Amino acid sequence: MIVRFFHQMGSPRYFYGVAGKLIPWFMVSFLITLVLGLYYGLFVAPADYQQGESYRIMYIHVPAAWMSMFIYVVMAVSGLISLVWRIKMTEVVVISSATVGASFTFLALATGSLWGKPMWGSWWVWDARLTSELLLLFLYLGIIALHSAIEDKRVAARAVSILALVGVVNIPIIHYSVEWWNTLHQPASITKFGKPSMDMSMLVPLLTMAISFKLYYGAVVLMRARAEIVERERNARWVQELVQEEAK
Amino acid sequence: MNPIRKKRLTLIGLMVAGIGVATWLALNAFDENLMFFFSPSEIAEGKAPTGHPFRVGGLVATDSVKRKSDGLTTSFTVTDNAESVTVEYTGILPDLFREGQGIVAMGQLNQSGVFVASEVLAKHDENYMPPEVAESLKTAHDEAVGANQNQVSVQ
Secondary structure: OHHHHHHHHHOOOHHHHHHHHHHHHHHHHHHHHHHHHHHHHHHOOOEEOOOEEEHHHHHHHHHHHHHHHHHHHHHHHHHHHHHHHOOOOOOHHHHHHHHHHHHHHHHHHHHHHHHHHOOOEEEEEEEOOHHHHHHHHHHHHHHHHHHHHHHHHHHHHHHHHHHHHHHOOOOHHHHHHHHHHHOOOOOOOOOOOOOOOOOHHHHHHHHHHHHHHHHHHHHHHHHHHHHHHHHOOOOOOOHHHHHHHHHO | OOHHHHHHHHHHHHHHHHHHHHHHHHHOHHHHHHOOEHHHHHOOOOOOOOOOEEEEEEEEEOOEEEEOOOOOOEEEEOOOOOEEEEEEEEOOOOOOOOOOOEEEEEEEOOOOOOOEEEEEEOOOOOOEEEEEHHHHHHHHHHHHHHHHHHHHOOO
């Protein structure tokens, strides 16, 4: 049954329909978790013992930084599937994720910079964590540029997939940069193993925001994928029928 | 899996592995340049550059912060609990600067071994907690240390 589901999802027409039904659910749950996360993060969670109120920017910064890496991994995996199995839908996922990934990376860099000025005393430093995250932004921008430079969508998808796979080495570098080298950026507060070095009252809103951002990505990638499908399949009969129906 | 797909998968696997190894070698070669700062121990070992400015990082030692009479110059000791370096800095210090706090200073060593800084950045740690929790942790720590000292004095 699961195999059948994946086979069906590989068909652009089926994907288009399922995505259309899923988007409202993603959007509603995104808005609910966003309101909850922001309210608990900005008003309920206590101030930090050292940073005072300024630490609250992490409720945007940390989830955005997580998303910037998560989306890249999604792109690299979809890229691998596209290259090996030549599945149209994973090609669509690769390119549909690029802009939202770039936006999250920019958001992480910008909020980090705003926090860095009062806390560290500098908008920007060239330490390993900040530099590798900036490189990630350039990778996203490179992928977007490469995709729009090639006319043939399938050739473009192949080129972009290769670039995404080449860049994936940067992800472990970003993650471990704070452990491998001396950096100004602090090490991770939340690790898979071991107790988080953050108070529960601050951790719960942070994780809520992380879920919220994931749901947002889900909604946006489905919307963009639908648009991409219609563009790619504009000559297919089902798309033309769809357009005629809309026109009525 | 059909042979064409298998071949593609192997090729991509080799490509990613190749890039991984290349990056690893490059990063290893540039290891020293990727270090944002040197610790006082590394400076004591003579690993820090002498000709050009570099950064030193560590904790501001307790009771070491002194203001000079001009009101702007601060001198303090940066330590990694093994070695320490005296730092002099003229200018505004960041919010998080305090004794016991991690900092990174940019500058050069002068003849008398004092690190003259042109920029001081505060390094934040990964701990986030409300003030009450920090207070109770501190009390618990002080009590534990006090208890230990009592034991020592009894012995």
